[in-house]
Amino acid sequence: MKLVDSHCHLNLLEDVGSTQDVINTARKLGVYAMLNVSVDMETFPQVLSPTRKYDHIYASVGVHPNTKEGREPTVAELITLANDPKIIAIGETGLDYYRGEGDLEWQRERFRRHITAAKQSGRPLIIHTRDAQQDTLQIMREENAVQVGGVMHCFTGGLEMAHAAIELGFYISFSGIVTFKNALELKQVAKEVPADRILIETDSPYLAPVPYRGKSNQPAYVRYVAEHIAELRGESLETIAQTTTDNFNRLFNTLN
DSSP states (O other), rough: OOEEEEEEEEOOOOOOOOOOHHHHHHHHHHHHEEEEOOOOSSSSHHHHHHGTTOOEEEEEEEEOOTTOOSSOOOOOHHHHHHHHHTTTEEEEEEEEETOOOSSSSHHHHHHHHHHHHHHHEEEEEEEEEESSSHHHHHHHHHHTTGTTOOETOOOOOOOHHHHHHHHEEEEEEEEEESSSSHHHHHHHHHHSEEEEEEEEEBBTTSOOOOTSSSSSOOOOGGHHHHHHHHHHTOOOEEEEEEEEHHHHHHTOOOOO
């Protein structure tokens, strides 16, 4: 059985141990591959670094919608960086109105640039959306994000949002939130989303699943997300592992 953590932040896991420690712990629980996700240009070298040492660690390039300070990459720069074979996605990008204040047009402009870079580089998108679902979908449609597809990471929306994203060629990724007792709507989404559109992730070091809720998260814990989804769907852990690994490989054109 092989599991893939489709979204983590390895450079933020200092309190868990070294990257080798994280990998060793993950493999004990069946987690063999990870997508290390970029949130700004300043730390991008640290995001890329472990991909040089480990075959089954991949990276993305992009700037998170909550990152207001720091260097803003051009479309051309994103495309150039994405030419690296270990860079398999653009993002994470999107919209976040929960933490944003004032005029957030800069977020929308950044999102559009990332979609343009994804289309021109042929790399799928990693999309973050919080309290901005309608604007996120509108920009995805206006910018023809369907040309490259991608993943709605750490999904917290309802079935309507999930189906709209799937229609645009996107996958739905479930994090540890789906294991929380009060996440009733999200559990229903996890039951009903088509099997060929499901991904799993940790978003570590954040959002640790039950039984580690409230503690620092790590890629190994994606197993608990997989176990919970298997229970919700009435399927075996092995089936969910195979399905989500196949989906990851198909979306990101990898082999794990």
